Amino acid sequence: MNSIKEIQEEIIDEFAMFDDWMQRYEYMIDLGKSLPKIEEQHKNDDHIIKGCQSKVWVHADLQDDKVIFTADSDAIITKGIIAILIRAWSQQKPQDIIDADTSFIDEIGLKEHLSPTRANGLVSMIKQLKMYALAYQTQQN
Amino acid sequence: MLDINKIRADFPILSRKVNGQPLVYFDNAATSQKPQQVIDKIVEYYTQYNANIHRGVHALSQEATDLYEASREKCRAFFNIPTSRQCLFTSGNTHSINAVASGAHVFVNQGDEVIVSAVEHHSNIVPWQMLCERVGAHLKVIPVLDNGQLDMNAYQNLLNARTAFVVVNHISNALGVTNPVKEIIAGAHKHQAKVLIDGAQSCGHMKVDVQDLDADFYTMAGHKMCGPTGIGLLYGKEDALLALPPYQGGGEMIDQVTFEHTTYAGLPHKFEAGTPNIAGGIALGAAVDYLNEIGMEHIAAYENELLVYGTEKIKNIPGAVIYGDVKDKAAVISFNVENLHPYDIGTIVDKLGIAVRTGHHCAQPIMDRYQIAGTVRASFAFYNTKEEIDVMVQALQRAVNMLS
Numbered sequence: 142m143n144s145i146k147e148i149q150e151e152i153i154d155e156f157a158m159f160d161d162w163m164q165r166y167e168y169m170i171d172l173g174k175s176l177p178k179i180e181e182q183h184k185n186d187d188h189i190i191k192g193c194q195s196k197v198w199v200h201a202d203l204q205d206d207k208v209i210f211t212a213d214s215d216a217i218i219t220k221g222i223i224a225i226l227i228r229a230w231s232q233q234k235p236q237d238i239i240d241a242d243t244s245f246i247d248e249i250g251l252k253e254h255l256s257p258t259r260a261n262g263l264v265s266m267i268k269q270l271k272m273y274a275l276a277y278q279t280q281q282n
Numbered sequence: 283m284l285d286i287n288k289i290r291a292d293f294p295i296l297s298r299k300v301n302g303q304p305l306v307y308f309d310n311a312a313t314s315q316k317p318q319q320v321i322d323k324i325v326e327y328y329t330q331y332n333a334n335i336h337r338g339v340h341a342l343s344q345e346a347t348d349l350y351e352a353s354r355e356k357c358r359a360f361f362n363i364p365t366s367r368q369c370l371f372t373s374g375n376t377h378s379i380n381a382v383a384s385g386a387h388v389f390v391n392q393g394d395e396v397i398v399s400a401v402e403h404h405s406n407i408v409p410w411q412m413l414c415e416r417v418g419a420h421l422k423v424i425p426v427l428d429n430g431q432l433d434m435n436a437y438q439n440l441l442n443a444r445t446a447f448v449v450v451n452h453i454s455n456a457l458g459v460t461n462p463v464k465e466i467i468a469g470a471h472k473h474q475a476k477v478l479i480d481g482a483q484s485c486g487h488m489k490v491d492v493q494d495l496d497a498d499f500y501t502m503a504g505h506k507m508c509g510p511t512g513i514g515l516l517y518g519k520e521d522a523l524l525a526l527p528p529y530q531g532g533g534e535m536i537d538q539v540t541f542e543h544t545t546y547a548g549l550p551h552k553f554e555a556g557t558p559n560i561a562g563g564i565a566l567g568a569a570v571d572y573l574n575e576i577g578m579e580h581i582a583a584y585e586n587e588l589l590v591y592g593t594e595k596i597k598n599i600p601g602a603v604i605y606g607d608v609k610d611k612a613a614v615i616s617f618n619v620e621n622l623h624p625y626d627i628g629t630i631v632d633k634l635g636i637a638v639r640t641g642h643h644c645a646q647p648i649m650d651r652y653q654i655a656g657t658v659r660a661s662f663a664f665y666n667t668k669e670e671i672d673v674m675v676q677a678l679q680r681a682v683n684m685l686s
Contacts, residue, residue, distance in 0.1 A: 162301075163633070163684070166630065166633070166684065167684060170684065170685070194624075194625040194641045194656065195625045195626075195655070196655070215623055215655065216623035216625045216626045217623065217626050217685050218625070218626050218630075219623075219625065219626075
């Protein structure tokens, strides 16, 4: 398994192939289709991320010292965004997720989604994923 | 006929680009844009007249006071408020509602009932819930029909001897439907209940005559009628305003102050504690002048033309569903496209330079009523054009193609 940094670089390279926002968004929508889906039983209020106009559910599990994330959303673009995050951060060690840099979001041209006025809750998603990692990290210690 | 090109030239923001595209601003229900005349007035005030009002004997203070009071007079006339004493400046529509709700215990007793409608903005629900909790009153809700209109039969049945206050918006912000406020007010008055009409969505889009409506209180948002943010109005019948206790204590609102007892100033100052938004108040007068010059009847007629045109175009999009598609409504189209999330649509059309609102529009109860997460809301103003609607519809088509 590649490191978070390597995967993030890979994602940046992929997005660099596109000339305009429309292609980037279409690609993001495609990535959303391959999102590791959260099991239906976990799609409840315990797993919902607050602060989003759309609904986002995230589930985390620890397997062999690595955090496995699954998720879903009722909005297609949000699904793409969480899919990008999960692709980079799932199946990684808790400490690496806690330390992960989020500037790659900027670099793939999705900077506007980091703004607090954006109700998609990317900031909340990042926080929630890191919280899960922190919880597992604390458990391990 | 409005000279739209001339009007558009007055609004500097309309010529800017967003995401590399010419801006199409269809979020007028959230806030209207400002003409140069209003922007200039703010600059003029701070450049030439800035002084605290109602206090100083010096020339500058008197000039500023005169301008502020002249603006109050313009606002009074604009809404046909009987006297300027009854035309109170507030910081906005929400402040106006809270100023009434916070003192409404003089009208609402324990066990009484306060009626709100199911299409209210949170700002016209929460202050009344707080009042009910405070005095031990009960909140009752006028249900809404499938078409977005209030169920008036249900309303008549809700009215009874315990009804103390009725609060309804003139036009719903989430759907744009115009409520039959005259009938609502008349019904409430038969039971000696007071009525507050939330005019946030009506004040800049139609001719409002508070005396003809016979409302006890009427609230307005300056920034939704081409004025600046941070300024609003509250109208009240004189006896109602006299009975209502002041909302905030401070300078300006007093008659005599001793440590034993304070007597309050008369209207309107009783409700205007502290240094007000002087620049905002004066600039709101400039906004009223601007709207008067065009004429509210012309504005309402032209906006209705945009509504009819836009409704037809959106209906032609396969899978589109409009909420509140009735004849008597403001130029607001609240809609969804089958199987698509409003957030997705809003994000894509934003990339194409179009500003629409998505989400629950601070009116969660009505979204729950339709069992939807939210809608896309396009709201027009008199400076918008049919060409802009065409641009939006093309953008919507592109969004639908991308997302499905």
